[in-house]
Amino acid sequence: MTEILTTHAGSLPRSPELIAANAARPVGEDGLTPAPTDEFREVLRQAVVDVVAKQREIGISLPNDGEYGHLMGSAVNYGAWWSYIFDRVSGLELTGSDHFSSEPVRSAPGDVRLTTFPDRRDWTLFAEAYQDPTSGITVGSQPTFPAATGPIAFSETGRELIGQDITNVQAALDAAGYxxxxxxxxxxxxxxxxxxxxxxxxxxxxxxxxxxMRPEYEAIAAAGLTVQVDDPSIAENWDQINPEPSVEDYLAFTRKRVDAVNRALVNVPTELTRFHLCWGSWHGPHTTDIEFRHLAPLLLEIDAKYYSFEAANVRHEHEWTVWQDVELPEDKIIVPGIVSHATNVVEHPELVAQRLERFARLVGPERVIGSTDCGLGGRIHSQIAWAKLESLVEGAKIASQRL
Known part of the structure; x- marks a missing residue:
């Protein structure tokens, strides 16, 4: 029997103790968080031990630290996957202007530009729903992000923090038997x-x-860990371009971002690289998402062994058929989302099995790893998140037996 392995996109619900410790950390005059105290480091270390042990208890095959090293000071947070880096980069500061307060930007044929976050086409098309607190749409809090006011570089603080992440997860993996x-x-x-x-x-x-980003990738790989490059921009940028561009213009714009990933990964072994693509994890209509069929060939140009993408939410589940037409290279593995961050309904193990079987029959069960659409931490309640992972593992066992 070929066992279908399981993993997740990265972010897992933080413990109450870790959230409280994060929230209690001071913010400097530059808007960034200073180096952690010894007391905070111990809270973080123990939280990572616990979250890795929890993944082992459930049966997740390929674990991580839950992104616990990415500061999140509240139970609901859609941006920690991104904002964590600001404490690791020099040359950034708060300027009073960001993607939420700046003026909208207009694109033209052959001249693709990102507009502001509030000017997203999905957000403007459903403006009434987005502004109605009873609609069920959630995008998380919208803090002020820093801007680059000088040359940017991966800082000494960044090297210390990624070193801390590596030390914590390695110890937790050893303790859990991974x-x-x-x-x-x-x-x-x-x-x-x-x-x-x-x-x-x-x-x-x-x-x-x-x-x-290159030093962070290299530090992770040098420790023998897999680097997962999180890049919603590959798909999500489409919605942040106004008016809607042609697919050709968008792919030309996006190919530069694919090339940027490959250049940053130049010293990282391909077998230690995962790439995660999604259309943005906010809970909204997503009617302006670009179709996966336009992106799949470009996705395979990224120098990674594992490709993670959304495949469980109701806007993109049907796109499993893309792999009928796109040939997956023999040395590559797909990591489709099988349970979703976008709903509080816990997927039945039988549905999980059916979703996995679709992919396995197209590319082979040994080249499929069941995952989540996106990070679960900060997006759904912890009790529901862990139930989804339990269902994922159970469904993978069913599918493995059938296949």
Whole structure:
């Protein structure tokens, strides 16, 4: 029997103790969080031990630290996957202007530009629903993000913090009896979505983020851990371009971000690389998402062994058929989302099995790893999140037996 392995996209619900410890940390004048105290480090270390042990108890095959090293000071937080990097990069500061308060930006044929977050096409199309607190749409709190006001670089604090993440997860993996795990890291393209008040050129700013992220990728891989590059920008940027561009213009714009990932990963072994694509984890209509069929060939140009993507939420579940037409290279593995962060309904194990079987019959069960659409931490209640992972593991066992 070929066992279908299980994993998740990265973020897991934080413990109340860790949330409280994060919330209690002071914020400096630059808007960033200073180096952690010894007391905080101990809270974090124990939380990582516990979350890895919980994954082992449930039966998750390929675990991580739950992204616990990415600061999250509240139970609901959609942005920690991104905002964590700001404490690790020099050259950033709060300027009073960001993607939420800036003026909208308009694109033209051959000139694709990202507009502001409130000017997203999904948000404007459903403005009434987004502004209605009873609609069920949630996007999380919208803090002020820093801008680049000087040359940016991966800082000494960044090196200390990724070192802390590596030490914590390695100890937790050993304690739980795992042979291997992964850590999440931001993509250059996603990093470059903050405001640039220094470089003055989109491509130059993207190049700078390549140099920023490379040391974090290399540190993770050098420790023998898998690097998961989180890059919603590959798909999510489509919704943040106004008016809607042509697919050709968008793919040209996106190919630069794919190239940026590959340049940042140049010294990382392919077998130690996962890439995560999603359309944004906020709970909204998502009617303006770009179709996966346009992105799948581009996704395979990324120098990774594992490709993680949303495949369980109701906007994208039907797109499993893409793999009927797109040939997966023999040395690659897909990591489709089988349970979703976008609903509080816990997927039945039988549904999990059916979803896994669809992919396994197209590419082979040995080249499918069952996962989550996106991170569960900060998006759904912890009790529901762990129930979803339990269902994922149970469904993978059913599918493995059938196949």
């Amino acid at each position: 042979a291997h795990g992964f850590l999440n890291s931001l993509s250059p393209g996603s990093g470059s979505r903050i405001n640039d008040d220094h470089y003055g050129d989109v491509d130059s700013f993207l190049d700078a983020w390549v140099e920023v």
